[in-house]
Amino acid sequence: MHEKTIFALSSGSLPSGVAIIRVSGPAVADTAEKILGCLPPPRKATFSRFRHPSTGDLLDEGLSIYFPGPNSFTGEDVLELQGHGGKASVEAILTALASIEGLRVAEAGEFSRRAFENNRMDLTELEGLSDLIAAQTEGQRRQALSQSQGVLRALYEGWRSDIIQARALIEAELDFADEDDVPGSVSDQVWSGVLTLINQISDHLDDGRRGELIREGFSIALLGPPNAGKSSLLNALARRDVAIVTPQAGTTRDTIEISMRIGEHLVVITDTAGLRQTDDEIEREGIKRAVQAARHADLVVWLSPSDAPADLPVKLREIPNEQLLTIGTKADLATSQCEIVVSTVYTNGLDVFLRELEDRIDKRLGHGESAALSRQRHRFALNECSNCLRLSIQSKLDLELRSEHLRQAGDHLGRLTGRIDVEDLLDVIFSEFCVGK
Numbered sequence: 001m002h003e004k005t006i007f008a009l010s011s012g013s014l015p016s017g018v019a020i021i022r023v024s025g026p027a028v029a030d031t032a033e034k035i036l037g038c039l040p041p042p043r044k045a046t047f048s049r050f051r052h053p054s055t056g057d058l059l060d061e062g063l064s065i066y067f068p069g070p071n072s073f074t075g076e077d078v079l080e081l082q083g084h085g086g087k088a089s090v091e092a093i094l095t096a097l098a099s100i101e102g103l104r105v106a107e108a109g110e111f112s113r114r115a116f117e118n119n120r121m122d123l124t125e126l127e128g129l130s131d132l133i134a135a136q137t138e139g140q141r142r143q144a145l146s147q148s149q150g151v152l153r154a155l156y157e158g159w160r161s162d163i164i165q166a167r168a169l170i171e172a173e174l175d176f177a178d179e180d181d182v183p184g185s186v187s188d189q190v191w192s193g194v195l196t197l198i199n200q201i202s203d204h205l206d207d208g209r210r211g212e213l214i215r216e217g218f219s220i221a222l223l224g225p226p227n228a229g230k231s232s233l234l235n236a237l238a239r240r241d242v243a244i245v246t247p248q249a250g251t252t253r254d255t256i257e258i259s260m261r262i263g264e265h266l267v268v269i270t271d272t273a274g275l276r277q278t279d280d281e282i283e284r285e286g287i288k289r290a291v292q293a294a295r296h297a298d299l300v301v302w303l304s305p306s307d308a309p310a311d312l313p314v315k316l317r318e319i320p321n322e323q324l325l326t327i328g329t330k331a332d333l334a335t336s337q338c339e340i341v342v343s344t345v346y347t348n349g350l351d352v353f354l355r356e357l358e359d360r361i362d363k364r365l366g367h368g369e370s371a372a373l374s375r376q377r378h379r380f381a382l383n384e385c386s387n388c389l390r391l392s393i394q395s396k397l398d399l400e401l402r403s404e405h406l407r408q409a410g411d412h413l414g415r416l417t418g419r420i421d422v423e424d425l426l427d428v429i430f431s432e433f434c435v436g437k
């Protein structure tokens, strides 16, 4: 239980139609008495006058809601003051709250931190909540919402309890190892269960980084010879002049990135320097970056100008087919061999091109059918867990050592959900939150 009661404006920037000020902690009942004159009935929106606790001045009128702990967002007593969203109105209420003993302004993410500390949410749910507030696309929203509702928590806690149970059986066998009448076969069942778990984790990890790409954005690199129209295409997609376009070959030097939505997903598109042999040192560096961008991209779009078709250079041939899309550009100048052709001068073919991109992205990212891990942190912990499980099933090892590997496997899952040793992680996660959340 925290001694301090915290408060903050939880709704967005001012002015706004309505502003919600949230108060959480042990002094909530006292605060309600002081500001509202009484404690409103639990969980009922109640019309109230908000008054200054010492002067009795009317500050605003609005709705108040009292959520007695532990059935509240934070698990503590919570009071919401829903007033008018004017800057001065909100300021007056915040000032009045600050004057009450035992109250202080909340730090970023502090309400959620208390929810975590009171076991109302685990780490993956907190991350989901943080992602939900950051979500810009339908795909991100859907994934973040289900993560905030605990799909990953349920999965990982389930696995962790399987491991704990397996370990209990092994430990029991170790304890009875000296007694002749206890058969040594309990553990055989345990190990086949562990093997099943290893396969489940491996299936979960082997998802083409679907969840991470939904969260971070699917990356597309535009590549082609100089003057193929890469920057023109980027500008057409962005609907603004992001990159410089000139008739001079070798205009783009550094890579240029834009973020946009395609269908349900966030996409990061990179314009790159045209690929060619050159002695210009700056251009050479640009080309190096272009090749790097191609290697890191989830999809490479190769632009082949219709008036001077160009094949993919040798150093990009390693890119798998499903990660490559070749399009013909400058379709107004000549006929292209490519299936998809665009002209940025006449804005032809862009819709077909975008539809093809959407199709390819949807195929890779799906529609949130199953729970997907969404951060590298999850991937690391699951890999570590899986490694420990693999060590534990080696029958040549001592049973005690195998049990210890199981313990470590469980601990990796415990860190994933925040059941153990996560102080350092918490600061990172809460730094992503805004004040009032």
Ligand SMILES: Nc1nc2c(c(=O)[nH]1)N(C=O)[C@@H](CNc1ccc(C(=O)N[C@@H](CCC(=O)O)C(=O)O)cc1)CN2
Pocket (backbone or CB within 6 Å): 020, 067, 070, 071, 072, 073, 080
């Ligand atoms: N006015 C308001 N709207 C809001 C929030 C809020 O805090 N205030 N939220 C803030 O993020 C979100 C909703 N999250 C909430 C989560 C749990 C509880 C809550 O009181 N839970 C209780 C009771 C659940 C029930 O009745 O089924 C509990 O879990 O015990 C409230 C809001 C979005 N909308």
Ligand SMILES: Nc1nc2c(ncn2[C@@H]2O[C@H](COP(=O)(O)OP(=O)(O)OP(=O)(O)O)[C@@H](O)[C@H]2O)c(=O)[nH]1
Pocket (backbone or CB within 6 Å): 224, 225, 226, 227, 228, 229, 230, 231, 232, 233, 244, 245, 246, 247, 248, 249, 250, 251, 252, 253, 272, 273, 274, 275, 329, 330, 331, 332, 333, 342, 343, 344, 345, 346
């Ligand atoms: N006719 C025609 N010209 C185009 C089209 N797209 C681009 N251009 C012209 O082609 C030239 C090169 O365009 P950019 O978009 O700068 O080409 P780039 O591939 O980014 O070139 P680098 O930066 O040199 O690699 C410019 O003069 C554009 O106006 C098109 O669809 N049709």
